[in-house]
Amino acid sequence: MPLVAVVMGSKSDTESVQPTLDILTQLGIDYEVSVISAHRTPEKARQFGLEARSRGIEIIIAAAGAAAHLPGVLASWTTLPVIGVPLASSELKGVDALYSIVQMPAGIPVATMAVGSAGAKNAAHLAAEILGLKYDKIRQAVEKHRSDLQGEGK
Amino acid sequence: MPLVAVVMGSKSDTESVQPTLDILTQLGIDYEVSVISAHRTPEKARQFGLEARSRGIEIIIAAAGAAAHLPGVLASWTTLPVIGVPLASSELKGVDALYSIVQMPAGIPVATMAVGSAGAKNAAHLAAEILGLKYDKIRQAVEKHRSDLQGEGK
Amino acid sequence: MPLVAVVMGSKSDTESVQPTLDILTQLGIDYEVSVISAHRTPEKARQFGLEARSRGIEIIIAAAGAAAHLPGVLASWTTLPVIGVPLASSELKGVDALYSIVQMPAGIPVATMAVGSAGAKNAAHLAAEILGLKYDKIRQAVEKHRSDLQGEGK
Amino acid sequence: MPLVAVVMGSKSDTESVQPTLDILTQLGIDYEVSVISAHRTPEKARQFGLEARSRGIEIIIAAAGAAAHLPGVLASWTTLPVIGVPLASSELKGVDALYSIVQMPAGIPVATMAVGSAGAKNAAHLAAEILGLKYDKIRQAVEKHRSDLQGEGK
């Protein structure tokens, strides 16, 4: 049963979220993937948010570009932690998505990552760090990965 | 029965939308005012969007600062024209709200106005121009206002 | 007789406004297309603005890059709703056009769309939403399109 | 007979253009002052531009904030040199006015100055440098002023 739900705003974002999926796989974390547009399919976003916790999801990762309301809209429908990844898919090259995702109002946080592929990877790493507080095996995978990073640096 | 619904994201935005209300009154257009947070009260936003047309509303004006998802979220729940007013209420001084409101994805437009009070006034003017296509009295009020502007310039 | 006039600042913007024309066609809305430079052909812009309503035009969509005065200049000559599409045609990649179009002074609104192709499409969608207030057939086309979007999201 | 026409977009800009007037006076250059809105009084802007040269005006200085189309609109109606001063009167603090004024399309230049009071002063200095090419007395005033600046620096 997946602990992490990865949601993208459009099928055209598939390549952009691949780094998230790769890192989750590498760290041994089960996930599911959905395409939900906050604007074109708001009812689907609502159902997804309302039901995520009861389906066993513990963390939602949402990637979106341009107005990039998806992470914030999902966060409005759930009290699970939501991690947002701004994509550089519009002419404004991700500054728009970054501001839209990070500047959430008090009460409804979105954990915002870097624009683009570094952020897509870090969404998975943050999810692992969070789940590692509860699941020892994931914590060990996180620590092994960090230790491996340090090895590369030697 | 109000033709225009003015919605603000927070009661603290009351002063910011006052110019909208003043212009609507000046042009003789009935309106209603609501406080709805896209994030704190998403169900209220949904109901508002889903029912607006059947209640006789023809245009929604939504003002919000920071992540400013309100206009886009309302637009996701209705096919009425939505006019968005970015407010300079965060540390980023309205650039965040502008990008969040204007960069909507294809299919779900928000008619974006200037940041702050000029935009708040123009939301009412645009609403009047739109309604003027259908209601002759409003068109006349719009044209008289424009003509008065030109007089001031003499 | 066209209800919507699509105006571009330069022939080189033809490709940029094509998405507007495609959506208008798809929604069954008659339109006309013109090339008018606010700066190189100001008299043409003036005549266009002054005569648009009497020719039966109900909405003007204007796309421009760089200083992008076209939508605002047309708005100064008419009280029809003007929808502005900022194009990323200069070295500043559309931020210039966005600010020039959206920051209109009180009294002369321009309904501003996203920079580039999403904005070009949404100009047509907004025009349709506005016309849908008056023309039932267009409202039905808008609602069918929105409903189709939701279907794609399933 | 004034050689320089100073134009502001709104009476509220009076204080912002005062430095321009002060420098022109200091350099002994005759000027006139007008309030013309490119958007609210486009016909007045057109007449002003079309008649400026025949009235003996040699340089137009136009100051405006926000969308700041005034310098570009005047430039579209005349082939006199137009100097633009961006004002920081909107929430975007002059970046909007700067981009709107400076990013003019090929064929219709506006000589853009710094945002705010330094720009307002320099509009007068540039006008004097230009007129100094033709009027020896103004050239001498310009050179004396520059020489005085150097004296201050000693």
Added chain:
Amino acid sequence: MPLVAVVMGSKSDTESVQPTLDILTQLGIDYEVSVISAHRTPEKARQFGLEARSRGIEIIIAAAGAAAHLPGVLASWTTLPVIGVPLASSELKGVDALYSIVQMPAGIPVATMAVGSAGAKNAAHLAAEILGLKYDKIRQAVEKHRSDLQGEGK
């Protein structure tokens, strides 16, 4: 024993992190507060990061302005989740801190919040959402708070 460590870069940031402390208190979450400069006291930052988990800390919230390396530096010394709050304390008004905090490289995430007080509050809310995955009482406090927000919106 505190679950959350709140760290600020300078004593002058005390007022800026107060909203974080208020929300943590309101949600019944134990916390500790430290002043650590990533640059002036790097050894202290290192010790703090290396020992945090073994001291029982589960989440680190770090607030900083300007170059704002603090959250990233702490994240480099621990695999606990680090939440970063950009402060608008420099002349660049928080854009610098936002970019410094959010643009972390792959492998070392920082969960970035909004600039300023909304972000300071949301750091606490996100911490609560994360801890709520593991501690039922905190989850209940989160859900009650969200439910109260919705009540305010009625």
Added chain:
Amino acid sequence: MPLVAVVMGSKSDTESVQPTLDILTQLGIDYEVSVISAHRTPEKARQFGLEARSRGIEIIIAAAGAAAHLPGVLASWTTLPVIGVPLASSELKGVDALYSIVQMPAGIPVATMAVGSAGAKNAAHLAAEILGLKYDKIRQAVEKHRSDLQGEGK
């Protein structure tokens, strides 16, 4: 004898100033071209500025990218009108050059053009408008060009 001096900061800017030269040629204005770096060859810049007027030059056009001090440095050594063209040659894509050129302090103006090729063309057009105040033949060329533009727009 050339009336206009076109100066570029580096030989690598040759292509960027070509549009300036083309327009000057088209309008029948004599010009000279130099490569002078404000930073690498400051003495050459100084001599150029100090001697320009006595050599018969009436207008200096200077194009530069990045820190782009060239137009301002030349302006510091002469009281001839200096026109600055910001080039998008650095990683910051011309915003740096624009700010460096346009934000000149009171007393030493630089007439700033758009970033890139539109600005390069307009530097020539502005020079022609300025020279047209004094030389009737150039004024006629300017007016014919403007008239031709209007013809293209028909």
Added chain:
Amino acid sequence: MPLVAVVMGSKSDTESVQPTLDILTQLGIDYEVSVISAHRTPEKARQFGLEARSRGIEIIIAAAGAAAHLPGVLASWTTLPVIGVPLASSELKGVDALYSIVQMPAGIPVATMAVGSAGAKNAAHLAAEILGLKYDKIRQAVEKHRSDLQGEGK
């Protein structure tokens, strides 16, 4: 005999460079202070740059706002290390000065500090670090200061 020359672009910058002077005094480094405008007094800037090394100056600290050419112009006249401090004195709040100072072309570096008072202080600290390579007493003062900072953090 002073080792460090502190130069400001205008007398109005006196308050802005005071932190530089305070830190230099605190670290026991002799300095001199001058007011030199790169644009209003270019000959003074040139003489200053050409003579600095022979007068015994080892480091130049230059603070300037807006177009902020001063550090780069001084650097063009000397091969001494030049440290630049961008001041937030214009409407663009220091972003203009930062870009103008930091984006120097290859061959003529300026060591750029933070905008405003942090940068003014760090100009002195960097000067001390540089001089500390050569003067043991200054190195000791630098190390003592750093050690004191760490003490404050305890």
Added chain:
Amino acid sequence: MPLVAVVMGSKSDTESVQPTLDILTQLGIDYEVSVISAHRTPEKARQFGLEARSRGIEIIIAAAGAAAHLPGVLASWTTLPVIGVPLASSELKGVDALYSIVQMPAGIPVATMAVGSAGAKNAAHLAAEILGLKYDKIRQAVEKHRSDLQGEGK
């Protein structure tokens, strides 16, 4: 024995620091090159900073993109002069790295260079100017290089 240590944040930055190495070689300055990530290998960064002076290093040049904490982190561990080169390696194209590197807090300076290759070259030039204060041969190389630049400009 190398006087200059060149450090990059990732092996993928090798090409970006090559201009630094080329200029150092050209000026006859011994250097060493390391790959150290401030975030992935913080212990390595700490050891490097703590030991650099005793190993004979006099200047550290650090190049990094995105959050770009490397120069500041190294500066926190040493009182040697640190020169930072912002790289345009992220979606935000170097503005992020520039702000992260330049906006250092009082007490811990980083001498910031231009974004990208001009900055990479200038890091070497600045290092040479600094070392030239102490090593006559390097000063001569700096002065010869500057003189050659002027020759190119003739």
